[in-house]
Amino acid sequence: DIQMTQSPSSLSASVGDRITITCQASQDISNDLNWYQQKPGQAPKLLIYGASNLETGVPSRFRGSGSGTDFTFTISSLRPEDFGTYFCQQYGDLPFTFGPGTKVDIK
Amino acid sequence: QVQLQESGPGLVKPSETLSLTCSVSGASVSSDSYYWSWIRQPPGKGLEWIGFIYNSGRRNYNPSLKSRVTISVDTSKNHISLRLSSVTAADTAVYYCSAGYYRLHAFDIWGQGSMVLVSS
Numbered sequence: 001d002i003q004m005t006q007s008p009s010s011l012s013a014s015v016g017d018r019i020t021i022t023c024q025a026s027q028d029i030s031n032d033l034n035w036y037q038q039k040p041g042q043a044p045k046l047l048i049y050g051a052s053n054l055e056t057g058v059p060s061r062f063r064g065s066g067s068g069t070d071f072t073f074t075i076s077s078l079r080p081e082d083f084g085t086y087f088c089q090q091y092g093d094l095p096f097t098f099g100p101g102t103k104v105d106i107k
Numbered sequence: 108q109v110q111l112q113e114s115g116p117g118l119v120k121p122s123e124t125l126s127l128t129c130s131v132s133g134a135s136v137s138s139d140s141y142y143w144s145w146i147r148q149p150p151g152k153g154l155e156w157i158g159f160i161y162n163s164g165r166r167n168y169n170p171s172l173k174s175r176v177t178i179s180v181d182t183s184k185n186h187i188s189l190r191l192s193s194v195t196a197a198d199t200a201v202y203y204c205s206a207g208y209y210r211l212h213a214f215d216i217w218g219q220g221s222m223v224l225v226s227s
Contacts (some may be wrong), residue, residue, distance in 0.1 A: 001170075032220055034213050043217035044154065055215065087154060091212030095169040098157040 002090050004099035012105040017078045021086055021102045023071040029092025031067045038101075039084040048073065049087050080106055109133040109141070111204045111218035118224050125191040127221055129204030136180045136187055139164045142207040144177060144214060145189045147200040155200075159211065160187065188194075194225045 003026040013019050023033065031051035036044035037083045046055050048064035051071060075082055083106050088099040115127035115178040133169075134141055134216050145157040158168035161176045191198060202221050205214040 031213070036214075039227070043220055044204075044214070045217075046213055046215045049213045089154070089214075094167055095171070098154040098156070100153045102203060 002029060002093055002097055004088055004097050006088060006099035006102050007075075008102060009100065010103040010105070011107055012107050013078050014107045015080055019075050019078055019104065021073040021088075023066075023073065023099050025048055025069045025071075025090055025092070026104060027092075028068050029090045032090055032092035033066070033071050034066075034074050034089045035064055036087045036089065036093070037082075037084050038087065040107035048103055074103075075104075078104075078106065083105070109216050110210075111206065111216060111219035113202060113204050113218045115221055115223070117222055118196055118226065120227050121195055121225055122193055125189070125194050125198060125202075125223055125225075127189045127202055127204075127223070128190070129187040129218060131185050131187065131206075134206075135182070135222040136185050137182050140209055142188045143147075143178075143180070144205045144207070145187075146151075146203045146205055146214065147198075148203070149197075149200045157189065157191075157202075176197065190224065196225050199225045200221065 004023045015037040033051045035048035047058050052064045063074045065072050085101045085103045087101045112130045119125045138197045141160040145158040158178050160166045175192045179188045204218040206216040207213050
């Protein structure tokens with residue numbers, strides 16, 4: 001299985017801050033990576049697909065980049081509603097696997 | 108607008124079989140446009156893909172669960188089923204039904220999740 005790691009595991013930031021989360025795959029997955037946001041008690045929500053493509057309806061402050069084994073997820077200007085846990089997910093090979101998540105708190 | 112709704116017992120005894128149903132509205136489970144998956148999340152932990160089904164019968168399962176899991180569709184009821192046999196406490200989780208619209212690998216539609224506790 002392809003192992004996914006994320007850093008940091010958690011972060012706390014202020015409204016308006018730029019935050020960055022990294023995701024690393026244990027092997028080359030090209031750009032076969034998605035990003036999800038999950039709020040407590042809710043199902044995940046797809047934000048980014050194909051490493052850098054914004055899902056329809058997702059605000060442009062969310063951005064993804066990277067390819068191969070190293071990926072980055074950025075929120076350019078943090079808003080109060082952006083709290084939650086963010087997961088990366090690879091589909092370069094079966095089984096699909098997820099990163100352990102990054103919990104984002106608003107200061 | 109496609110909506111998914113999971114249902115099933117909230118409590119299953121160890122060694123028994125977990126059975127969940129995902130009722131689909133707004134689309135046919137036999138549609139070629141959708142790929143149907145089950146994903147689970149143990150309390151306080153990350154997400155684990157269980158498997159998918161599409162074209163009413165093509166399936167793939169996570170090898171870690173393959174010997175115990177069955178995903179099927181019932182076109183007459185328009186729902187997707189999950190069966191997981193010989194459960195243990197490690198199978199305690201929220202189980203999500205999910206779908207990808209024209210995408211096998213991206214989960215853009217989710218149910219609200221069904222919590223299953225494995226305990227005697």
